[in-house]
Amino acid sequence: MALPPAAPPKRIRLSRAERLRHLIDISWRVVREEGTDALTLPRLAQVAGVAKPVVYDHFGTRNGLLAKLYQDFDLRQTAVIDAALAVSGPTLTDKATVIAASYVDCVLTQGREMPGILSALAGSPELERIKKDYQLAFIEKCREILAPFAGGRGMGNAGFWAMLGAADALSQAAASADIMPEEAKAELSEIIMSMTGRQS
Structure with missing residues (x-):
């Protein structure tokens, strides 16, 4: 049409x-x-x-357009998380709940659009670098938020990549209606708390 x-x-x-x-x-x-x-x-x-x-x-180019769309999504995701964190409580549960809910909600806001954009990003080394830059920025944001709860050693990079993988998988499952959004948020929050608590 x-x-x-x-x-x-x-x-x-x-x-x-x-x-x-x-x-x-x-x-x-x-x-x-x-x-x-x-x-x-x-x-x-x-x-x-x-x-x-x-x-x-x-x-x-079309790749330039796709990069702008990914940047637009990331900026909105960051703004949502920052706004939620600004009014969240001080505990690990509070922070994990905010990260989980904000991540899932941002993916759901884009519905079916983001998987196509992410698939197209994976086809170009240039766009894959852009995606990785934003993933690293998200990991650093989470590292800063969760540092007070992760003990002296802090949380290792492997844990953050595992968290990000879980966030992507659960959000996409919710977007495709394989699980309910609240299930995705609750599971991701538990994963974040578990991974953070292991370091204490």
Whole structure:
């Protein structure tokens, strides 16, 4: 089914940042309604109602567009976790619950879109590096949050990678309705607490 153009009114001149935001939002819409394979720069220009050079100027290549979508997802995920942590309680249970719930909720917000984006990321060494950079940033955030509960030695890198793997697997299982979201959050929270407690 063809998506109708979703361009803003022609009289409104968007700033570069506003135009980028608009194109990213339209990109998510294309992925959600047509699938990741349908998201090309010409298709984005068509649906957004802009000239192709506008899209190429913002993203350069399809890989550039996919990288921006992954960055957009990561920024929102980070903002959700930071906001939840700011009002969370001080215990390990509080922190683990926030990390688990925020991670799962962010994946669920994107529904079926993220697996396609992640699959496309895996096909390019450049995009795989971007993904790994964001994974490392998430691990460092968790290391900082959980350090007060991990004893003198702290939690090793293997534990954090295991935690991240569990977070991805449980979130995707919830997104595909194999398990309930609350089950995913509860299990991930238990995993985080268990791995942290082992180091105490």
